[in-house]
Every structure is written in C-alpha cells, then in structure tokens.
Amino acid sequence: MINTTRSSYEVMVVGEYYFDLVFRGLPDIPRMGADLWAQEFDWVPGAAFSTALALTRLGTNAGWWCAFGNDIFSRMIMEEARKESIDDGLFIQLGKPWRRLSSAFSFTDDRGFISYSEDRDPSPTPADLERIRPNVLLLQGFSLDNERKALINAARNLGIRICSDCQHIDMDLSEPGLIEALRQIDVFLPNETEAKALTGETDVEIALGVLTRYCSTVVIKRGAEGVIASDNGRVYRLPALSVDVFDTTGAGDSFNAGFVHGLLHEPDFISALEVAVICGSLAVTGYGGRNLPYLSDLDRYRRRSAAD
Incomplete structure (x- = not known):
C-alpha cells in the first residue's frame, strides 16, 4: 500500500534502500581463508536513501519511491528517514x-x-507518474526492462526531465536496445568506470564523447578527480573538493542529488555541477554520506572552474 499524502514533488527518486554495514581499517582485501578484523565499524542507510537525504537537506521537495517490508532492516531505515525529515509519501x-x-x-x-536483495522493488506505473507529476524523475540505476521503458516514455509524454544513474550495469553499447534507451534520457550520470565499460574506451574524455552521441547531457563522476560533463556539446570540468576521505559509500548517490537540485535551483549548468561536487565530496568525509551539506552550507564550499 502506498501512502499518498502528497500529490506532487519537484523530484521523484526511484530507487531501493540498502542497509549498509561498513567495515573500515581492514589490513587487506577480504579473501578466502583469511580472518580479518576491522579497526572501525558502523551501519548506515544506503543507496537511494543518500539521494533522498541530500535532496531533503538542500530543501528540494523530493518524494522517494521505495519499498519496505516488516523486517528489522526496513523498520530501521524508515526510522532513520523520519529522523531526517525525508518525505514518506x-x-x-x-x-x-x-x-x-x-x-x-x-x-x-x-x-x-x-550484498543481498530480497527482490526487485515494485516499479511506479505511468499512471503513478501522471498523478505525481514531478519536475524531475531521478532513476537509480539503468534498466532495459519493459516497466522502465514504459515509465520513461510516460515521463517524456508528460514533459518530465529524466535523469538516470548507471549502477554497474553488465552491458555495453552493443546490447540491443541500450543506445535507444540512452536517447530517451535527458541526463545520464555514470561514474568513470561505468562510462568506460559501456563504451569500451580507456580514456574518459573519449568515453564522454561517445556517450554524448546518444544523450545530450552526460555527467561522469570521477571520484577524487571531480567531474567531467558535456551539455549540448560544451564540455565542463570541475575538481573535487580537497577533503580527507573517510568512506566513499554513497558518494555517487549524493552527487546525483546535488546535481538535480542544481538543475532545479541554480542559474546555469556549471553551478549545478558545483553543487553536485560539493555533495559528492562532503559525502566521503563520514560514514555513508552522513556529512551531507544543508542548503545554508553551500556558499562556503563553492568553487568554480572555467568551462572548456
């Protein structure tokens, strides 16, 4: 059953929660036969929770389409969402x-x-999208299934901007239907590893050029290297903030939220990238995005780099 306390949002986030157990300070990468002890441990709400949290802290009216059960992990994530004032509509x-x-x-x-996942979340339908009518549909992950195609087609018909992450898909551009799916998206947000895997290129700038043949706005997250992006043929680069990295879990989801907030509320594309870089950079300074900024924090972190 869906709680429909609101009928419209600036952003509709479609993505799953994860209950993340984070182990830090390991002496080595886990392997068979090895008994490793971490120096630090914590648990955090992960995946699309980070996206919803970042949008909420930035003051964007966001609804998070996510399924929860009657298990302890679902209950704990929902409790954290309530503590952070994430809308549950x-x-x-x-x-x-x-x-x-x-x-x-x-x-x-x-x-x-x-990781372990019980099953796929129920997808919103075109009728759900028509009822909710957000300005932006933000999709966690990339899919070629019929439900996702129907949702994207409905968004296009309703004039809703479609932003999609990539999330380590095991496909490349030779996959039937993938290029056509990219053409239906307004903004594609892979990380550098994903962009190279999709295109088969080893140079991120070449990979960017390939992807922009099919999607007019491509934003490639580069971790400590910042971001490289192309919007309608113009290439932009911004470095990451200089921060002490604590945990990189959730950085990409946080970056996505900052960028979408920027699309809605910033005056230009590079300003949107700035907000994204701030969110992604600050996310790595604590466990799983706990150090995400509030709207009032942005000005002291703003730093601009000239577009190419």
Whole structure:
C-alpha cells in the first residue's frame, strides 16, 4: 500500500534502500581463508536513501519511491528517514520481509560490497507518474526492462526531465536496445568506470564523447578527480573538493542529488555541477554520506572552474 499524502514533488527518486554495514581499517582485501578484523565499524542507510537525504537537506521537495517490508532492516531505515525529515509519501509498505543489505569493506581509494536483495522493488506505473507529476524523475540505476521503458516514455509524454544513474550495469553499447534507451534520457550520470565499460574506451574524455552521441547531457563522476560533463556539446570540468576521505559509500548517490537540485535551483549548468561536487565530496568525509551539506552550507564550499 502506498501512502499518498502528497500529490506532487519537484523530484521523484526511484530507487531501493540498502542497509549498509561498513567495515573500515581492514589490513587487506577480504579473501578466502583469511580472518580479518576491522579497526572501525558502523551501519548506515544506503543507496537511494543518500539521494533522498541530500535532496531533503538542500530543501528540494523530493518524494522517494521505495519499498519496505516488516523486517528489522526496513523498520530501521524508515526510522532513520523520519529522523531526517525525508518525505514518506511515496513509500510502499509490504506486509512481508523486504531485506536489502550490503557489507562494505571501505578503503580510502575505493570500496567493495557483498550484498543481498530480497527482490526487485515494485516499479511506479505511468499512471503513478501522471498523478505525481514531478519536475524531475531521478532513476537509480539503468534498466532495459519493459516497466522502465514504459515509465520513461510516460515521463517524456508528460514533459518530465529524466535523469538516470548507471549502477554497474553488465552491458555495453552493443546490447540491443541500450543506445535507444540512452536517447530517451535527458541526463545520464555514470561514474568513470561505468562510462568506460559501456563504451569500451580507456580514456574518459573519449568515453564522454561517445556517450554524448546518444544523450545530450552526460555527467561522469570521477571520484577524487571531480567531474567531467558535456551539455549540448560544451564540455565542463570541475575538481573535487580537497577533503580527507573517510568512506566513499554513497558518494555517487549524493552527487546525483546535488546535481538535480542544481538543475532545479541554480542559474546555469556549471553551478549545478558545483553543487553536485560539493555533495559528492562532503559525502566521503563520514560514514555513508552522513556529512551531507544543508542548503545554508553551500556558499562556503563553492568553487568554480572555467568551462572548456
């Protein structure tokens, strides 16, 4: 059953929650036969929770389409959402366990996951989208399934801007239907590894050029290197903030939220990128995005780099 306390949002985030167990200070990468002890541990709400949290802190009216069950992990994530004043109007309440867990082994330069997911979340329908009518549809992950195609087609017909993350899809541009799917998206937000894997290119700038043949706005997240993006043929680059990296879990989701907030509320494209870089950079300074900025924090972190 869906709680429909609101009928419209600036942003509709479609994405799953994850209950992230984060292990830091490991002496080595986990491997068979090794018993490793972490120096630090915490748990955080992950995946699209980070996106919803970042948008909420920035003051964007966002609804998060996400399924929750009657299990302890779902209940704890919903409790955290209430504490952070994340709107629950699009939460789907299921009367059964709906567990989503990830164990993250976190290092300063990267991280890995061991994950478990009960099942796929129920997708919003075109009728749901017509009822909600957000300005922006922000999709966690990239999919070629018929439900996602129908949702994107409905968004285009309603004049809703479509932004999609990539989320480690096991496909490249030779996959039937993938290029056509990219053409239906307004903004594509892969990270550098994903962009290279999709295009088969080893140079991120070449990968960017390939992707912009099919999507007019492509934003490639580069971690500590910042971002490279192309909007209607113009290329932009911004460095990441100089911060002490604590945990990179949730940085990409936080970046996405900052960028979408910027699209809605900033005067130009590079200003939107600035907000995205601020959110992504600050996310890595604590566990799983807990150090995300509020709207009042942005001005002291703003830093502009000339567009190419």
